[in-house]
Amino acid sequence: MTSTPTTSALRPLAMGEMIDRSVAFWRGHLKPLFVLSLGYTLMGYIIAKTMVVATQRWTPLLYSPERDEIAKSDPTAMMGQVGLMTALWGGMFVLVIWIYWFAMVATARYVASAQLGTPVSAADGLRRALSQVGPLTGAYLLSLGWACLITLLLVLPGGLMLFGGAVLVAAKSNILGAVLVGVGTLLAVLGVFAAMLWYFLRFLLLPPVLAMEDLGAWAAFKRSGSLLSGRVEPGFLGRVVVRAMILFTVVSLILLSLHFVFTIPSWLVMLPYGSPFDASTLARTPQYLLVPVEILQAVAQAIFSPVNFVFCTLFYLDMRVRREALDLEQRLGAPEPSSPQAA
DSSP: OOOOOOGGGOOOOOHHHHHHHHHHHHHHTHHHHHHHHHHHHHHHHHHHHHHHHHHHHHOGGGGOTTHHHHHHHOHHHHHHHHHHHHHHHHHHHHHHHHHHHHHHHHHHHHHHHHHTTOOOOHHHHHHHHHHTHHHHHHHHHHHHHHHHHHHHHHHHHHHHHHHHHHHHHHTTOHHHHHHHHHHHHHHHHHHHHHHHHHHHHHTTTHHHHHHHSOOOHHHHHHHHHHHTSSBSSSSGGGBHHHHHHHHHHHHHHHHHHHHHHHHHHHHHHHGGGSOTTOHHHHHHSOHHHHHHHHHHHHHHHHHHTHHHHHHHHHHHHHHHHHHHOHHHHHHHHSOOOOOOOOO
């Protein structure tokens, strides 16, 4: 393991330097970061696998090879099962994201303490996360409420256009209606993706705040927003949100690429039973072949996903250094180095 940085290493970081330091810290502290991430990834896998089994039982039409014909012959039944699956997977994502935040609080405590020259163990980071369950849950619920409002605003234009197109199609104005349906669907999908990106950016620093500052849910909610507001340098790239968006996108693309690579073995296992991108193939593939490969995929995810946790923590420290002179505060509060004794 590499040596722990001293408080003198705290200084404003360039964007490329922040990614380099995140990867370097991850490489130097691989074992404790893996331990902190493994519980999150395994719990996420267990929840997702349980959801797949449950939806195969409760929404069998969606896994049927004849689902297109069923949708035409009995659209009501198909729409009912689509609604049920959407609700189930939505609930699953709410739970998984909470677990993700919990893991990030524990990891942020470990990373930030090491960067500040007061390293703690992985167990200490986990204890900090457990002590913050109340504020974490409260802030998470606040974030979900805020996210629902933003999603509604971003999806509303496309939704209205989609609804208008459907009305025109029903009124036999097929060409204009089809155009409005297509454009409305595209705008609605883009609105959903924009809302997801906004959510992860807006609350990027909330877990590190909870990890390092003794604040309640509402105070942490506001604190994370204030750290991401305004600018820290002149120019477009000096806006904090722009810096966060660029860095978060780069780190996410790196991790998504790795996730894609580790997903290939499960696709190869499913390939003899049909297209890996067909839901009915998942239902036909024997679980004794699929589960071992998926567990290896979850372990690989536990190895690499802490890079994102480290980056979020370093970004939090960088904002405090730039806005609050945290580096000077740490140096002033650090003990004087001992001078060597004369021979």
